[in-house]
Structures are given as structure tokens and as C-alpha cells.
Amino acid sequence: MPNPRIPRPEYPRPQLVRANWLCLNGPWQFEIDQGDSGLDRGLVTRPLAQRITVPFCPESKLSGIGNLDYLNAVWYRREVKIPKTWKGQRILLHFQASDYDTFVWANGVEAGRHRGGMTPFSCDLTAHAIPGKKVTLVVRARDNARESMPSGKQSWVHGNSGCHYTRTTGIWQTVWLEPVPRRAHLLRPKITPDVANHRFGIEQPITGAQAGLVYRARLFSGKKKLGEAECGCGGGLYPRLDLSVPVQHCRYWSPEDPHLYDLELELVDVKSGKVIDAVKSYAGLRSVFIDGMAVKLNGKPVFQRLVLDQGYYADGILTAPTDAALVRDIKLSLSAGFNGARLHQKVFEERFLYHADRLGYLVWGEYSDWGLNGNEPIRRWHRDAADNIVRSGNHNGPQFPHGIVTQWLEAVQRDYNHPSIVGWCPLNESENRIHEQITPHDDVMRALFLATKLADQTRPVLDVSGYCHRVPESDIYDSHDYDQNPKTFKARHDGLLRDQPYLNDDPQRDSIPWRGQPYFVSEFGGIRWNPRAKSGNASWGYGDEPKTLEEFYTRFEGLCAALLDNPRMFGYCYTQLTDVFQEQNGIFYFDRKKKYDLKRVKAAQQRPAAIELID
Numbered sequence: 001m002p003n004p005r006i007p008r009p010e011y012p013r014p015q016l017v018r019a020n021w022l023c024l025n026g027p028w029q030f031e032i033d034q035g036d037s038g039l040d041r042g043l044v045t046r047p048l049a050q051r052i053t054v055p056f057c058p059e060s061k062l063s064g065i066g067n068l069d070y071l072n073a074v075w076y077r078r079e080v081k082i083p084k085t086w087k088g089q090r091i092l093l094h095f096q097a098s099d100y101d102t103f104v105w106a107n108g109v110e111a112g113r114h115r116g117g118m119t120p121f122s123c124d125l126t127a128h129a130i131p132g133k134k135v136t137l138v139v140r141a142r143d144n145a146r147e148s149m150p151s152g153k154q155s156w157v158h159g160n161s162g163c164h165y166t167r168t169t170g171i172w173q174t175v176w177l178e179p180v181p182r183r184a185h186l187l188r189p190k191i192t193p194d195v196a197n198h199r200f201g202i203e204q205p206i207t208g209a210q211a212g213l214v215y216r217a218r219l220f221s222g223k224k225k226l227g228e229a230e231c232g233c234g235g236g237l238y239p240r241l242d243l244s245v246p247v248q249h250c251r252y253w254s255p256e257d258p259h260l261y262d263l264e265l266e267l268v269d270v271k272s273g274k275v276i277d278a279v280k281s282y283a284g285l286r287s288v289f290i291d292g293m294a295v296k297l298n299g300k301p302v303f304q305r306l307v308l309d310q311g312y313y314a315d316g317i318l319t320a321p322t323d324a325a326l327v328r329d330i331k332l333s334l335s336a337g338f339n340g341a342r343l344h345q346k347v348f349e350e351r352f353l354y355h356a357d358r359l360g361y362l363v364w365g366e367y368s369d370w371g372l373n374g375n376e377p378i379r380r381w382h383r384d385a386a387d388n389i390v391r392s393g394n395h396n397g398p399q400f401p402h403g404i405v406t407q408w409l410e411a412v413q414r415d416y417n418h419p420s421i422v423g424w425c426p427l428n429e430s431e432n433r434i435h436e437q438i439t440p441h442d443d444v445m446r447a448l449f450l451a452t453k454l455a456d457q458t459r460p461v462l463d464v465s466g467y468c469h470r471v472p473e474s475d476i477y478d479s480h481d482y483d484q485n486p487k488t489f490k491a492r493h494d495g496l497l498r499d500q501p502y503l504n505d506d507p508q509r510d511s512i513p514w515r516g517q518p519y520f521v522s523e524f525g526g527i528r529w530n531p532r533a534k535s536g537n538a539s540w541g542y543g544d545e546p547k548t549l550e551e552f553y554t555r556f557e558g559l560c561a562a563l564l565d566n567p568r569m570f571g572y573c574y575t576q577l578t579d580v581f582q583e584q585n586g587i588f589y590f591d592r593k594k595k596y597d598l599k600r601v602k603a604a605q606q607r608p609a610a611i612e613l614i615d
Contacts, residue, residue: 007062008055010323012096012174013120014354015417016188017280022083022177024137028054029077032067033140044105044138048077054175055096057168060317070146070158071169076139080177084132089179091131093123096173096349098141100149105138116407117143117151117168118347118368119414125177141170145371150407152345152368153310153580162540165310165581168318173349184208184233185277186265191417192458195252195287195298199244204265206233212270215239220262221249233267245285252298253284253419255339258360260284260419284357284419288459290475293518293568294611295460297362297422303564303609304362304422304571307333307587308523309341311348312580314590318346326352328592330361333577336587337602340420342465342522342573345370345428347411356420365415366465367408367426367448405447412455423476424452425522427464445470465522467504469511477514479504480523482575484543486558493521496568518570525559526575527552529595530584541585542575552596557604567610 007025011017030052031043056063058074082091095102099117103110112123129135143149145156145167155164187205194201204215210233219226226249229241243263251259260282267276286298294301309329313320320326326349333341340362343352347368356363408426415421426448430441445463449471452461463471466480479502483489492502501514502521528541529552546552563572578586587601588594 007053008174008319008323010351012094012176013350015281015350016186018178018180018278020086020179022080024078024080024175024177025054027051027078030058030065031075032058032071033073033075034071043075043140045108048075052076054171055173056319057099057170057172057317059166059168060319061315062319062321068159068166070144071167072144073140073142074170076141076171077137079134079136080129081134082129082131082177083179086179087131088182090182090185091125091129092178092180093125093137094120094174094176094178095122095171096120096175097347098139098171098173099168100143100151101141102170103140107136108138115403116410117172119407119410120173126182129177139171143167143169149371150368150404151371153312153370156371160581163583165312165583166317172317172319181208181267181277183276184210184213184267186267186279188414189265189281189417191263191281191283193253193283193285193287193419194242195285197244198247198250198285199242200261200263200283200285201242202240202263202265204239204241206238206267210234213276214268214270215241216266216268217241217243218264219243219245220264221251221259222262224249226261230268250285253286253357253360254297255302255360255362258284258358258419260357281417282357283417286419288422290460290518293516293570294614295422295476295518295570301570301612301614302339302362303569303612304340304520304573305338305605306340306342306362306364306522306571306573307336307338308344308573308576309333309578310344310576310580311346311352312578312590314581320349320352323351327355327359329577330355330359332588332592332594334359334361335602336598337605338574338577340364340422341577342366342425344576347415350414353415353418353420357418361420362422363418363420364423364425364462365411365421366424366428367411369404369427369430372404404444405451408448409451409455412452416456421459423460423462424456425462425465426452429467429480430464431468441468442470449474460518462522467511469503472512472515475517477501477517477519478522479519481521482524482526482542484527484555484559486555486562489524489559490562490565493562493566493569496566520569520571520573521563522573523575524563524572525556526585527555528585530579530589532589533584539579539582539584541583549596553600553604556601560604564605564607564609567614569609570611 029048030050031048053064058065102114104112104123106128114121154167190203192201213233216230218228231239231241263281266278342364449463460475462476463474526542528545533539563569578588579590
């Protein structure tokens with residue numbers, strides 16, 4: 001059972017579960033290193049001056065630090081006693097996320113490093129951690145917000161500004177230890193649902209010596225065992241097998257019936273029959289495919305009534321204060337009539353997706369690419385780079401920061417198995433203002449699209465949400481449109497019926513033409529309403545603030561109806577689920593209290609969409 005005295009004590013990796021683990025959340029020694037010169041000052045070997053509560057970032061109230069300044073580098077230190085029962089096993093140290101460049105030392109020796117603020121990584125401590133004895137862990141995270149790096153909505157100026165919010169530096173998700181067998185152990189499986197053939201295909205990465213091992217998988221629905229399959233290991237390839245689902249026990253995952261099958265996965269020694277390693281996982285049997293202008297779920301058009309969710313919390317910043325807070329956000333969205341979310345500029349933690357799987361909540365996975373070209377200093381960098389390319393004729397130009405594709409593929413690999421994810425979108429509102437030139441922008445957008453399609457051929461991929469589409473074979477096309485007048489908004493998007501979809505409001509962004517892909521408005525609305533706001537404060541939303549609540553309902557209902565009634569529109573995404581600091585256009589306040597009559601908000605969305613009524 002989770003220890004209630006440890007913050008965020010729940011198991012952090014629900015799709016690859018082992019019985020033994022040790023949560024390292026809680027108090028750590030801590031120190032801020034503004035000059036990033038800690039190596040010279042002995043921070044690897046000496047005690048640190050402050051205390052912080054992990055996994056909350058030092059900018060947050062829940063961390064006990066609450067420092068909102070620029071934090072170029074932060075250090076953590078903790079002694080951990082390794083359980084005696086882990087003797088003879090390999091010991092792994094896991095970080096679910098740490099922003100941005102992270103280095104790890106064990107007993108003064110570097111044990112690992114990782115670049116990227118949104119995805120997990122591990123360090124092998126076997127050479128340093130002795131069961132029954134203590135090991136000293138030291139972590140340094142470097143994160144200069146004023147440099148070009150993927151940071152999502154984190155503010156690059158000192159305080160919050162516009163649609164940029166409080167920064168996150170260092171550890172912001174669970175840190176934990178896990179023992180695994182020395183000989184070989186299972187990594188995260190790749191589980192592909194095959195609805196047409198009523199089965200799951202499993203590709204199983206294994207690390208270690210595979211010779212003489214058998215890989216075995218069992219499928220359960222509740223407590224009932226439905227099937228078993230096994231295959232030999234070795235030969236230089238990951239084991240692959242199919243697990244069939246008896247027709248009478250087929251239940252397709254959907255928002256109406258989010259059924260999950262349980263999996264038991266084992267490595268077995270051939271000679272002795274002994275189980276070398278065992279983990280538990282789960283999967284949902286569902287398909288996502290394109291049929292004309294429709295995006296179908298299990299062969300049925302399901303209009304995607306999405307809401308923009310930025311995943312911020314007043315006290316935890318990017319980190320939910322509790323696991324229950326993740327569940328609450330999904331249930332709040334469902335109560336307002338949405339059936340899913342666009343997870344915006346943040347790779348959400350695994351437990352959020354686990355709850356989305358359980359609750360039948362559709363989501364689009366997105367990368368935190370802003371900071372590369374989404375804030376003003378970086379926009380200026382790109383515009384200057386564009387001018388230099390045009391003047392010099394050097395079409396190669398400056399390159400995007402290293403690691404973009406790497407970090408995105410880590411996210412896709414981590415989240416591939418989640419049935420709740422129905423699409424991928426690595427970029428948001430990218431721009432290309434260099435006409436008739438091939439630029440680094442084109443290269444990175446195409447690289448991200450191709451890499452995503454190679455990693456996952458089961459879901460549609462959108463090259464960029466809004467603004468500048470540059471990949472002709474992108475599965476989806478979209479636009480962002482914050483027109484607040486339902487009549488002009490409808491007239492604009494009725495152009496889709498004449499093969500003239502709205503592209504964007506700025507021809508200088510230079511999108512390629514739409515070629516008939518499924519289309520949706522992936523940002524709209526954003527209506528500001530906050531009776532709590534004091535006169536003259538800096539809060540904002542899109543368009544003129546309604547003068548009355550009734551005016552809000554009329555506008556919201558009209559904007560939703562314009563898209564629901566369009567027989568060629570497969571979905572939409574309303575901005576947004578909650579207020580976020582100064583951006584106060586949420587359906588709920590930042591503290592998650594409701595603003596509106598949710599029955600009216602839900603009723604505006606719940607009637608069948610036109611595309612759902614087409615045979």
C-alpha cells in the first residue's frame with residue numbers, strides 16, 4: 001500500500017508493473033546554483049544547504065521552496081538504504097521526468113545523464129548500490145529558460161506573461177528504485193491491438209542474455225484467463241507473439257465501454273522452468289482509422305469533442321498535487337460534455353493516461369515544442385535566421401537545437417500502448433515565413449512526422465496544430481480560429497463543404513494546401529469570463545468578454561453548433577479546461593471550481609454531430 005506520508009506515492013508506471021519498488025519522493029537536500037559552477041564548488045560531495053519535497057519543482061509551493069526566479073541549475077542530494085532483499089539483483093534508479101539536462105552521481109561517480117524535460121530515464125546503480133547499505137545520490141538539473149529548448153508554456157521572461165506560465169526546473173515527477181534480474185529483464189512492451197483479427201500483437205524488448213529463455217504472455221478479462229502464448233528468445237530479435245481474444249469475450253475499448261484486458265508477461269528459463277522476470281500490464285482492443293473525412297473508432301465515426309488541457313496546477317505547477325487530482329480533471333471535463341482532450345504543450349505523466357484509459361477519455365499526445373519557436377526571443381531568432389538565409393543564399397541556415405526528434409520519440413515510445421491516445425501532434429503553431437525556401441523549420445517538421453509514422457502506424461499524425469502545415473502526407477489538417485461571432489465563424493467553416501477549408505488568418509505563415517484530409521478546428525473559443533477578477537488586472541481570454549453569463553452560453557452554444565453541424569468536420573478542441581494563472585478562459589477556475597451551469601455547457605455539445613449521422 002502507498003505510504004500516505006510520501007507525496008505522490010502511487011506506482012508511477014502502470015503499464016509495466018513489478019511487485020518490488022521503492023519510492024524516493026519526499027525530502028531531499030537541495031541547493032540552487034545560478035552560475036552552474038557547482039562542480040567547482042564541490043556540490044557533488046558536500047551536503048546541500050536547503051530542503052525540498054520531491055517530486056515538486058522548486059518553483060512550486062508544494063516543494064517547500066517556491067523560488068520564482070531564473071534557476072539555471074539545481075542540485076539534489078539524498079542517502080538511500082538499499083533493501084537487503086534486493087541482493088543478487090540489478091538495481092535501477094528511475095526518474096519519471098526532470099527538466100532539462102540531468103546528471104546523476106552515485107557515491108560520487110557519475111551514473112547517468114539525460115536531456116529533455118518531459119520523458120523518463122533510468123540509471124543502473126548496480127555497481128554502486130549494495131543491498132543492506134546506503135548509497136548517496138546526487139542530481140544536478142540544468143535549465144536555462146532563456147536558451148532555445150523545448151519548454152512548452154514555461155515563461156522565458158522573469159514572470160508570467162500572456163500565455164506563458166511559471167517555469168519548472170529539475171525533478172517534477174516521481175523518483176524511484178527498482179530491482180530487476182541480473183541475467184535478463186523485460187522492458188516496456190509494444191502492444192498493438194488488432195481489432196479485425198481479435199488479437200493483440202506484442203513486441204517485447206529484453207535486456208540481458210536471452211539464450212535459453214522463453215517469453216510467455218497471458219491475457220485476462222477481470223479474473224478470467226482468456227488465452228496464453230509463448231515464443232523463444234534470442235536470435236538477435238525481440239520476441240514477438242500474438243494473443244487472441246475469444247470472439248465471445250471481445251469488448252472494444254471506447255468512451256462508452258473503456259474495457260481493459262490485463263496482461264501477465266514472463267521470462268522463463270527453458271531448462272529449469274523457473275520464472276526469471278515477471279511484470280503486469282494491460283491493453284485496450286480498439287482501432288483508429290480514417291474513412292474519407294471521418295476519423296473512426298472501431299469502425300464508427302465518433303465526433304471528438306475535445307478540450308484544451310494544459311496540465312497546470314496552482315500549487316504544483318506541472319505536477320498534480322495528488323493522483324486524485326489527475327482523475328478529477330478528467331471527470332470535470334466529462335461532466336462538461338467533452339469526451340477527450342488535446343494535451344497541450346506538455347507530455348502528461350503516465351498516470352494521467354492510465355486514468356484516461358480507465359475512464360474512456362480520448363486524448364491527443366503532443367510535444368512541448370514551444371521554446372524552440374514559440375516565444376518571442378526564439379521567434380526573433382527564427383526571423384533573423386530567415387533574413388540571413390535569404391541574404392546569404394545559405395539554405396541550410398542555423399539548425400534547431402539537438403535532441404528534438406529524440407525527445408519526441410521517447411514520448412511516443414512511452415505512450416504507444418495507451419488506448420486513450422487517438423492521435424499524435426508533435427508541434428504547435430509553428431511558423432515558416434521564408435517563401436520558396438527550404439528551411440530548418442521544414443526539415444524538423446518533416447523529421448518529426450516521419451519518425452512518428454515509423455514508430456506508430458496505428459494512429460493518425462498531424463504535422464502541426466495550427467498555422468504552418470508543411471507535410472503533404474499529413475493524416476489530418478486543422479486550423480486555430482478564435483473568431484467570437486458564431487455567425488461569421490460558421491460561415492468561415494462552412495467553406496469546408498465547398499472544399500475551401502479555413503487555413504489561418506495570416507498568409508505569411510505559408511501553409512501547403514489542404515488535400516482532402518479529415519479536418520478539425522483544434523483551437524477555438526477561449527471565451528474569457530472571470531467574475532473573481534479585480535478591475536484592471538492582467539487576466540485575459542479571446543475576444544470581448546461577455547457582459548452576462550447568458551451571453552457566454554449563447555456564444556459557446558453557437559460556436560460549438562457551427563462545428564457539430566458541419567458534416568465534414570470530425571471534431572473540435574475548445575480552449576480550455578481550466579484557467580491557468582492569468583489566462584482566464586477556462587470552463588473551470590484554476591482551483592477547479594466551476595464557473596458555469598455544467599448542464600448547459602454539456603447540453604450544447606451532446607447532440608449527435610452531423611458526421612456521426614452519416615452512414
